[in-house]
Every structure is written in C-alpha cells, then in structure tokens.
Amino acid sequence: MKKLLKLTLASIVFSTTIFGFTTNISANTGSTSSSLQSAQITSTTQNVRSNIIRTGHRFLGVPYRLGAEYETSRRFDCSSFTQYVYKRNGISLPRGARAQYNHGVKVARNDLRPGDLVFFSTKATLKYSRYSVKRIGHVGIYAGKNRVLHTYGKGGVKYNTMSSGWWDKHYVGAVRVIR
Template structure:
C-alpha cells in the first residue's frame, strides 16, 4: 500500500470513529429494519409498567458514571450501553445499539411519555431513558451519565421518537 493510500484509509477510519457517537451503527429511522413495529402504537395516556418505572429509577443510580465508547457497565457507559444495562437489570434483553433498540417495544408519542420509555435522537445515534417532567437520563461525551431536558435545543431539534419496552 502506498503512503497516500495508507493516509487516506487512516483518515477515513478516524472520521468513522469520530462520527460514531454512542451507537455502533448509524441508521435513519426509516432504515431501522423495515416492517411494522413489534406491537401497535400505545394509546395516549396508557400507564407505564412498574418494570419501566423501576428502570427509570435504577438508571439514576448511575448518575456521574463515566462515558466510555461501547461501555455497558457502571465502569463506563455509552448511551445504548446504559439503556441495555438498565433494562437487563429489570429483566428485558435488548441489543447494545441505539438503532437496534429502536426496533423493540411500542412506539410512544412524545406527549404520552412515561418514566422508563426509551427516547431516541439524532438519526438513531443517541438515546436515553425518560424520567418524567421532560427529563431523561443518558450517557454522553463529555460528561458521562447525566440528566438532560427534552426541550434543550440539541435534543428538541434531533428528536426521532420513543419506545416503551
């Protein structure tokens, strides 16, 4: 391989790594895997299960945990790693990938969010767990696991959808 090709390959790899965000794959919502959702959409006002409320509560125990790309333990989380770790602790197995997590559960309109719903942003490259009152918990770089508001500009403009597991 020539030096120019090697540099081009290295640059492309760095660009892919830098742009990866917290998800291991980048898919637009329409590319989430096709077909109908696993379950029909949630009726407005349907209560969240106690399991989902427990997931929201459990997630707050990891506030301040560091961000680690591909991390899925209290030693370090990325966004989808936090979601999959917390849900595994309440008995739900989902992939460690935001775009693939979007395939699971029931679609929830933004106005019907309940604690424990998984919220998705930025073409399915980021997600977190809804806590209630417009707040959600997520793992972000920099900052690690923290709470943010859905109405913050970055999240408001990059909203994709939500799922109830």
C-alpha cells in the same frame, strides 16, 4: 356452586399485590357458556417504570465511552447504559440505539411515560431522512417531566431537559418496551 362461582368471576375485578407488583385480574365467563371463556391478567407497570428510573439514577456520573460495556470497563455508552439498566430489571434489550428503536412499540412524544426509550440524531446521523432508522445516533430513558436519563460526553450518566435547544431539535422518536 359452579354457577355462583362463574357469576362471581364474571362480575368482579380484583387487585392483589404480589412481590411488589399490583396485578389486576378480571375474568369473563359469558352468559351461556359453562366454562371460563377468557381470563385476562394484567400487571401494572408503574413499579417497573419507577425501578428503571431508580436503577439508572444510581449510575449518575459513571463516565461515558463509545463502545463501552459496563461489566468490563465500568463505563457506558448510550445503548450499553439502557441495555444494562433494563437488564437489571429483568428486561432484555439488544445492543445499539438503532436495534433498540426497532425493539419496542413506537409512541408519540406527547404520550411518553417514564421508562420509555427516547432516540435522538447526532451530528453524524442528521444527514439521513427524519423517517430513517439511520438518523438515530443516541438513546436515553425518558424519566418523566420532560427529562431524559442518558450518557454522553463529559459528566457521563446525567439528566437533560428534552425541551432545551439541542435535545428538542434532535429528537427522532420513542419506543415503549414496558407495556
């Protein structure tokens, strides 16, 4: 019976849905070992990514104010927006665009996925080297289809196309927090 169970675990990968998340579970027992050598549990992140975008979308039009904390002012600045949206989805982010840039795994622009954090320079930070974290002055959430969900200036929380003039020229990099 144990041998049959071992062989079954070694050759089957199955998925199950738990609380709205799909979890892929695979086991590898090795051919000569009598114990389970490794078990890998991997959760798909598609639901988390979608929920991040959905949560951020709910705040469209919420006004922008530099340094604002939503809980006290009902306004956001760029990093309090990303921090709040992620927190509502069970993910902690530090405050500040530069701190958030150092929080995740760097990803190439052509590998962006919805929910990744995208970073831009501003007029004040453009003077720094393009490879310096000091160049970062703005953060948003990549929403897919070359769009960024963020807050800045008039209109508050909004979507912008990243390939349009300013956004394309000021793009600095991206990090993946959701793995």
